[in-house]
Amino acid sequence: MSVRTPDPNPGWLSEEDLHEARRRLPMVYVEAVPVRLDALGYLTEIGMLYTADDDGRFYRTFVSGRVLYRETIRGALIRHIEKDLGSLALPQLPPSPVPFTVAEYFPSPSETGLVDDRQHAVSLAYVIPVSGECEPRQDALEVAWLTPEQALGADVGAELLGGRSRLLRQALAHMGWTD
Amino acid sequence: MSVRTPDPNPGWLSEEDLHEARRRLPMVYVEAVPVRLDALGYLTEIGMLYTADDDGRFYRTFVSGRVLYRETIRGALIRHIEKDLGSLALPQLPPSPVPFTVAEYFPSPSETGLVDDRQHAVSLAYVIPVSGECEPRQDALEVAWLTPEQALGADVGAELLGGRSRLLRQALAHMGWTD
Amino acid sequence: MSVRTPDPNPGWLSEEDLHEARRRLPMVYVEAVPVRLDALGYLTEIGMLYTADDDGRFYRTFVSGRVLYRETIRGALIRHIEKDLGSLALPQLPPSPVPFTVAEYFPSPSETGLVDDRQHAVSLAYVIPVSGECEPRQDALEVAWLTPEQALGADVGAELLGGRSRLLRQALAHMGWTD
Amino acid sequence: MSVRTPDPNPGWLSEEDLHEARRRLPMVYVEAVPVRLDALGYLTEIGMLYTADDDGRFYRTFVSGRVLYRETIRGALIRHIEKDLGSLALPQLPPSPVPFTVAEYFPSPSETGLVDDRQHAVSLAYVIPVSGECEPRQDALEVAWLTPEQALGADVGAELLGGRSRLLRQALAHMGWTD
Numbered sequence: 002m003s004v005r006t007p008d009p010n011p012g013w014l015s016e017e018d019l020h021e022a023r024r025r026l027p028m029v030y031v032e033a034v035p036v037r038l039d040a041l042g043y044l045t046e047i048g049m050l051y052t053a054d055d056d057g058r059f060y061r062t063f064v065s066g067r068v069l070y071r072e073t074i075r076g077a078l079i080r081h082i083e084k085d086l087g088s089l090a091l092p093q094l095p096p097s098p099v100p101f102t103v104a105e106y107f108p109s110p111s112e113t114g115l116v117d118d119r120q121h122a123v124s125l126a127y128v129i130p131v132s133g134e135c136e137p138r139q140d141a142l143e144v145a146w147l148t149p150e151q152a153l154g155a156d157v158g159a160e161l162l163g164g165r166s167r168l169l170r171q172a173l174a175h176m177g178w179t180d
Numbered sequence: 181m182s183v184r185t186p187d188p189n190p191g192w193l194s195e196e197d198l199h200e201a202r203r204r205l206p207m208v209y210v211e212a213v214p215v216r217l218d219a220l221g222y223l224t225e226i227g228m229l230y231t232a233d234d235d236g237r238f239y240r241t242f243v244s245g246r247v248l249y250r251e252t253i254r255g256a257l258i259r260h261i262e263k264d265l266g267s268l269a270l271p272q273l274p275p276s277p278v279p280f281t282v283a284e285y286f287p288s289p290s291e292t293g294l295v296d297d298r299q300h301a302v303s304l305a306y307v308i309p310v311s312g313e314c315e316p317r318q319d320a321l322e323v324a325w326l327t328p329e330q331a332l333g334a335d336v337g338a339e340l341l342g343g344r345s346r347l348l349r350q351a352l353a354h355m356g357w358t359d
Numbered sequence: 360m361s362v363r364t365p366d367p368n369p370g371w372l373s374e375e376d377l378h379e380a381r382r383r384l385p386m387v388y389v390e391a392v393p394v395r396l397d398a399l400g401y402l403t404e405i406g407m408l409y410t411a412d413d414d415g416r417f418y419r420t421f422v423s424g425r426v427l428y429r430e431t432i433r434g435a436l437i438r439h440i441e442k443d444l445g446s447l448a449l450p451q452l453p454p455s456p457v458p459f460t461v462a463e464y465f466p467s468p469s470e471t472g473l474v475d476d477r478q479h480a481v482s483l484a485y486v487i488p489v490s491g492e493c494e495p496r497q498d499a500l501e502v503a504w505l506t507p508e509q510a511l512g513a514d515v516g517a518e519l520l521g522g523r524s525r526l527l528r529q530a531l532a533h534m535g536w537t538d
Numbered sequence: 539m540s541v542r543t544p545d546p547n548p549g550w551l552s553e554e555d556l557h558e559a560r561r562r563l564p565m566v567y568v569e570a571v572p573v574r575l576d577a578l579g580y581l582t583e584i585g586m587l588y589t590a591d592d593d594g595r596f597y598r599t600f601v602s603g604r605v606l607y608r609e610t611i612r613g614a615l616i617r618h619i620e621k622d623l624g625s626l627a628l629p630q631l632p633p634s635p636v637p638f639t640v641a642e643y644f645p646s647p648s649e650t651g652l653v654d655d656r657q658h659a660v661s662l663a664y665v666i667p668v669s670g671e672c673e674p675r676q677d678a679l680e681v682a683w684l685t686p687e688q689a690l691g692a693d694v695g696a697e698l699l700g701g702r703s704r705l706l707r708q709a710l711a712h713m714g715w716t717d
Contacts, residue, residue, distance in 0.1 A: 011560045014383045022380055025372045027426050029385045029481045041254040042273025068385050070479055073463060073470065075220040093272055094221025096307045096355045098461050101276070102714060103483060105431060112431065121428055123387045123483075125461060128275045128673045174711030176275045177639060193636060203561055204551045206566045206605050208660045247564050249658055250648065252642060259590060282635050283536060291610065300607055302566045304640060304660075346537045353532030355544045356460060358525045381652045398614040400631025433578040451577025451630055454665045455638070486633045534633045 014070075023120035030124035031077045032104060033064040034172045035086060035131045037146065042174045047152045047169070048135065049161075050085060051143040061145070061160045063168070065124060074098060074125060082129065084138055091133030100125040101175040104168055115164040128172055149173055153180045181236045193249075202299035209303035210256045211244040211283060213351045214265060214310045216325065223355045226331045226348070227314065228340075229264060230322040240324070242347070244303060248297040253277060253304060261308065263317055268310030279304040280354040283347055307351055328352055332359045372428075381478035388482035389435045391422040392530045393444060393489045395504065402534045405510045405527070406493065407519075408443060409501040419444045419503070419518045421526070423482060432456060432483060439470060440487065442496055449491030458483040459533040462526055473522040486530055507531055540648075551607075560657035567661035568614045569641060570601040571709045572623060572668045574683065581713045584689045585672065587622060588680040598682070598697045599703070602661060605628040611635060611662060619666065621675055628670030632693070638712040641705055652701040665709055686710055690717045 014022065022028075035048035049061045066081035068074060075094055082092045104124040105116035135144040151157065153173070158166035173179065193201065201207075214227030229239045245260035247253060254273055261271045283303040285296035314323040330336065332352070337345035352358065372380065380386075393406030407419045424439035426432060433452055440450045464475035464481040493502040509515065511531070516524035531537065551559065559565075571587030586598045594604040603618035605611060612631055619629045643654035672681040688694065690710070695703035710716065 018383070022384055025376070025428050026380055026384065027387045027428060027430075029387055036275055038273070038275055039250075040273075041258055042275060043254065044275060067232075068481065070383050070385060071465060072385075073220075074461060074481070075222065079220055093309065094217070094219075095274070096215055096221060096223060096309060097218055097280070098356045098460070099354075099457060100456070100461070101454050103432060103458070107429060123426065123432070125481075130272065130275060141570070170707075170716035171711045171714070174708045174716075177277045179707035180710075197562070201563055204555070204607050205559055205563065206607060206609075208564045208566055215661070247660065249562050249564060250644060251564075253640060253660070277640050278636060278638070280636070282611060282637070286608060302605065302611070302662075348535035349528075350532045350535070353529045353537075356529070358528035358532075394633055396631070396633055398631075399610075399616060400633060401612065402633060431578075433580065437578060439556075451667065453632070454573055454574070454575055454579060454581060454667060456714045457712075488630065488633060511619070533636075535635045 018076045027121045027123050029068040030065055030106075030122045031068060031074055031081060032124045032126040032168070033078055033082055033092075033129040034126065034169070035064060035082075035090070035092070035129055035135070035144075036176070037132075038130050044149055044173075044178055046146040047172075048086070048131065049145050049147065049152070049157075050137065050141045051145050052141045057110050059142075059160065060162045061157065062162045062165060066131075078127065078129070082131075085141065086131065086144060087134070087136040088137070089133045090131045093130045093132065095127060095129070102126050102168070102171045107161060111164070113164075116166055117163055126168060126172070127141050128175060150180075172176060185222060196326070203332060206300045206302050208247040209244055209285075209301045210247060210253055210260060211303045211305040211347070212241060212257055212261055212271075212308040213301060213305065213347070214261075214269070214308055214323075215355070216311075217309050221356055223323040223328055223352075226351075227265070227310065228324050228326065228331070228336075229316065229320045230324050231320040237261070238321075238339065240336065241341045241343045241344060243308075257306065257308070261310075264320065265310065265323060266313070266315040266317075268312045269310045269314045272311065274306060274308075274310045279306050281305050281350045283349070285342060290343070292343075293346055296342055305351070328357050329359075370519075385479045385481050387426040388423055388464075388480045389426060389432055389439060390482045390484040390526070391436060391440055391450075391487040391531065392526070393422060393440075393448070393450070393487055393493070393502075395490075396488050400403065402507055402531075402536055403503040404506060405530075406444070406489065407503050407505065407510070407515075408495065408499045409503050410499040417500075418520045419515065420520045420523060423486075436485065436487070443499065444489065445492070445494040445496075446501060447491045448489045448493045451488045451490065453485060453487075458485050460484050460526070460529045463519060469522070471522075472525055475521055484530070486525060486533060507536050508538075530537070541683045563623075564658045564660050565672045566605040567602055567643075568605060568611055568618060569658045569661045569663040569705070570615060570619055570629075570666040571706070572601060572619075572627070572629070572661065572666055572681075574669075574671070575622070575667050581686055581715055583683040583685060584709075585623070586682050586684065586689070586694075587678045588672065588682050590677045594698065596679075597699045598694065599699045599702060601666075615664065615666070619668075622678065623668065623681060624671070624675070625672040627670065627672045630667045630669065632664060632666075637664050639663050639705070639708045643700060648701070650701075651704055652658050654700055663705060663709070665712060687717075 037046040216225040395404040574583040
């Protein structure tokens with residue numbers, strides 16, 4: 002039995018407890034694929050974060066992060082978009098709460114092809130038009146904007162973390178774009 | 181057999197031919213439910229056109245209109261939004277071409293509850309965030325912005341043309357809003 | 360610091376730990392609105408569980424339950440449907456993983472109108488056609504099938520647990536049905 | 539002015555008039571991508587019609603056809619599925635009327651990549667699970683069932699008519715499947 006002192010902030014989770022919860026419970030995530038649209042709503046560019054892991058390996062990813070206790074999905078989306086793209090990105094959150102897909106990340110071996118070795122994450126994925134200026138967060142090297150053709154290139158796909166090239170293709174297909 | 185001279189503009193349809201086609205073929209329509217959203221994407225207001233028919237009866241409706249030959253759905257949406265809300269409305273067309281519903285209007289008696297006595301119209305319906313200023317088209321008296329609670333009022337529903345209170349409720353539910 | 364012996368089943372969570380996690384982390388849930396469809400896919404009936412809580416109060420709800428660690432959404436859906444409707448229900452899971460809505464349940468006061476006093480649950484909600492015979496689970500009194508008109512009645516709405524009359528209306532609107 | 543005798547069946551359109559309307563008005567179409575699903579709803583196989591055109595060229599396509607005047611979308615879907623897959627296919631029409639995409643076919647040059655040289659067709663595309671036996675219609679040689687991997691093969695894509703390899707990829711992505 003664990004004996005704990007009363008917790009003044011029950012939504013708070015220590016690093017250790019979070020680490021442990023991640024081995025026991027699926028985590029709720031949101032994921033945002035930033036896009037630039039033209040006046041008719043057609044896709045012109047897709048935004049990706051270009052970053053490096055602890056081993057100095059470069060990779061690409063989308064905006065993503067955990068939903069906190071008592072946080073709404075929309076609140077989590079805005080918080081992670083601001084963290085990753087800066088406060089001048091002017092994201093347009095969609096009127097509907099329905100994601101374009103639900104991405105299921107598992108520690109490998111993953112039966113979905115999406116991998117996150119820290120945890121089992123159920124990620125609600127949204128396409129988010131942004132019309133402002135994006136500046137990368139501290140630990141990201143760059144916010145890169147790619148045309149759909151560039152984004153579908155084999156080199157980009159290989160750099161996308163955790164099988165997110167699948168997510169990219171689903172986002173593009175959702176927008177009516179396929180190669 | 182009808183003998184016709186060659187038509188220099190085959191996409192053009194005379195008023196008479198259009199009238200006749202409307203008795204024989206389903207017409208492709210687009211419909212836009214204009215909305216104001218807050219920074220998190222939550223619905224704040226719904227836009228409706230307030231207008232009068234030839235008999236002086238007042239009614240409410242949404243932006244809607246026909247898709248022309250060789251016109252894209254996005255092109256038709258922008259054209260009708262500009263016609264009905266003016267050129268400063270700043271509509272944000274969605275990244276996905278999938279409508280929130282497909283509304284089937286039939287001459288009465290209609291089995292769907294949606295009625296258009298001129299024609300059988302298959303209408304692709306979209307929720308369109310607008311962030312600019314709207315000014316009513318010539319034959320509309322007003323662009324009225326209502327809160328969701330106001331829009332769901334019985335008096336508003338009764339003024340919505342052709343059974344569009346159903347469409348309104350579907351649009352609201354799509355945005356996660358119900359009474 | 361909590362000292363624990365190695366856990367042979369890391370997906371397992373003690374009742375106490377689960378209770379605590381529920382005060383700290385959003386839980387991933389799935390929810391199924393069972394429906395009967397006619398040959399054209401039109402809705403004919405909606406299934407609800409009629410049950411009683413510990414105080415003997417009667418209420419209605421849908422199939423719902425937690426997604427376990429390393430369990431897929433589809434696996435969780437089937438598991439909870441079998442538990443609540445029996446093994447002869449013949450549910451038809453949809454080809455797409457996209458829910459018709461994402462329901463956010465919070466301990467009261469809830470800003471979404473959906474309430475679960477045990478926890479913050481993010482629930483992926485699906486409409487699930489069932490064509491077989493349903494028998495209620497042990498703790499449910501009945502699986503009741505209602506027409507859409509009956510389901511939208513005020514008395515039914517008042518008996519739906521945790522604000523699920525909103526979910527019901529969203530499910531109906533998703534199927535093209537509104538009152 | 540065309541003088542016509544009263545038409546006892548106003549929904550009827552002569553071959554000549556239909557030919558002409560196709561040069562003037564977008565046609566409403568439905569399209570069905572037949573699929574086999576496993577018990578969890580995961581995609582196992584995709585059905586395609588294998589047929590030959592007047593020049594003896596072989597090609598693949600999906601179930602598709604026109605929506606008639608006063609016909610509902612669901613009615614048109616069932617009619618075309620029965621025509622193309624036979625009356626024992628046991629299709630399961632979805633509870634929602636929302637298509638997975640709206641395919642816009644234009645006479646070439648088409649700006650969407652989807653081509654139909656006879657007409658401008660706006661096609662509502664649905665994924666339709668079928669659980670029965672399919673037999674090809676008279677003018678089709680075969681109903682072929684392919685795994686997703688087979689369907690995404692370059693040879694199959696090249697045989698798909700009118701740019702429908704795009705539609706195939708969108709259908710697969712909608713089901714959570716990408717290569």
